[in-house]
Amino acid sequence: MAEVIRTLILRREFWEINLSDRIKKIFKNLKEKNNKALISFSVAGFPDDQTSLEICKVLSDSGVHIHELNMPHAEAQADGPIIQLANIKSIKKGINLDKIFMIAEKLRLHNPNLGICLMGYLNNIFIYGIEKFAEKANKAGVDALICVDLPADVKEEKQIRDALKKVGISLIKLITPTTNENRIKEITMDAESFIYSVNLKGITGVKTVQVNEANQQIDRIKKYTNLPIVSGFGIKNPQDAKEIAKSNCDGVVVGSQIVKYIQENIDDKNLPQKVGSYVKTFVEVLK
């Protein structure tokens, strides 16, 4: 038992050292001001490479703290129709990881303080090569990776975690309403930077979150970790974001709604600026 506790403590120290400095700083600063992080999301290469970069830049200017840049996958198991359609359109226009790293790099040059998190499915990374992915992501200034279909059971989880650790990138873990106490314990043990708490049983962009349920889950996770927790799925408007922010969470993710907004305004000449103004309405309520 003592050995187990010691290992846990050691791991905890490990986090403190390895936690992506930028993301750590973001949550530390917010905590001091008693504010919550806004995490935005967009699909790389949608509606096209250049516009998707401009959208990211404008989002970072609008005051979001961390941006999730989605690496499109056509059979995305956890994504609803909104993100799925954007994924496929982007794939048809020829998005690939090299282009995504270019977008990330230009975004990093534009904003040195934004947390940049790549998000997607394992196969893109597996085919590209895990080591090469880690190296290129690091060069592009990426801070973290969320990989949806990468539970600890599969061999690549450790391979990816180790490869990312070498270059100081965090592997973000997801916890969902179906995750039981034991799994929460195991997942939080390996987690870095922050935990992504999935609010709903379901896919992205379909249901609306129930605040009580989101809160209950955040409290369940808090029992096992001091890492920041961001709450995502089902946040459809600034009011939802405000409600969720009242919980014990450390940040709120707005995903499908941004992609939906992009789809609805796709022909607008000032699309990036419009998206920026839209996301500002979320930023404002979290202040």
Next chain:
Amino acid sequence: MTKNSLKNGPDEFGYYGEFGSRYAPEILMPNLIELEEAFNDAINDKKFLDEFNYYLKEWIGRPNPLYYAEQLTKKVGGAKIYFKSDHLNHLGAHKGNNALFQILLAKRMGKKKVLCETGAGAHLIATAAACAFKDLPCIGYMGRDDIFLQSTNVLKAKLFGAKVIECVDGTGEKGVLKDACTSVLKAWSSDPDAFYCCGSAIGPHPFPRIVQYAQSVIGKEIKEQILEKEGRLPDAICACIGGGSNLIGAIHEFLDDKEVKLYGVEPEHSAALTNGTVGIMQGFKSFMLQSETGDSTLATQSLASGINFYSAGPEHAYLKKIKRVNYTHVSDKEAFDAFQLVCKTEGILIAFEPAFAVGYGIKLAKEMGKDKLLVLNICGRGDKDIDTAERILGDKLE
């Protein structure tokens, strides 16, 4: 469990060699673990297995004959050809074996709703029928193109009380088996308390193992029947493969009998094991027909909806890698010719899917010599395909 046996199933993480496992979103992981535990518990429960075997006999109608296809054998002029007759099962295909097993398991687990995907509709009608007699609501996910091609199966499923949901890819342009698979996984994520009855030896662990277990009754019967008729094991077994459930069912019992050659026949334009590369999608690692970047599947095509799939089950990927099974492919035309030949020589209307096995089996039998024994797995009957056959033949059908 015999050491080093190929029949032992996957390791504790669901791997067959490097293939398989469960590459699933966290939302589904607890369900998959629950299912694995429930499966392991059930197969050690004599009462449960007795119930399964009872319904296999009384409801599905097993064992079905290992039929000596004498006229086809004479016509081909090679090895002695046997048909394993899963087309004679209640519901007309091998899919009933698995659906029955999983629905009994769902009932044992106390599940209140069943979800399933389907290609040609055989798994859908089997699941719907099993749900009907076990009084469980059934929701089937089926590609839009397949619904068009297999309308009689859709009708049957509805008569059994199933709800059928039309699936398309993300752009809404096409809808085939792969789209049904992605849709059902999403539906299950939204409703994790439901039971997902997976129709082929694909998907995240433990599905490939469960489907293999349930379908292995085919091979066990083949072994018993051929020993009775011929006093020895066959020289070769050949079956078609899309996801791979009828093939794994026919050959699993023979995996350690090295003298028995095993063949899996894919459609030419969805030949994942012949032309695919290793990838990870829809919860498992296997050979896949995929884009260079791994972000999407390639479009596939086959006369037979039930085997029109961009990948194949992980156990097959492993059996290919260790060269225990020969995976090959034939064209739609070869399969359709075989379909007609079996109609004319044996008076049996086989489905388009096993017609791929027969198409290759004919070539194989010719090479094998008259003293050899070849078993072809006839995994379904062709009632569902007669409209398409009529469209293809047109005026030639006098």
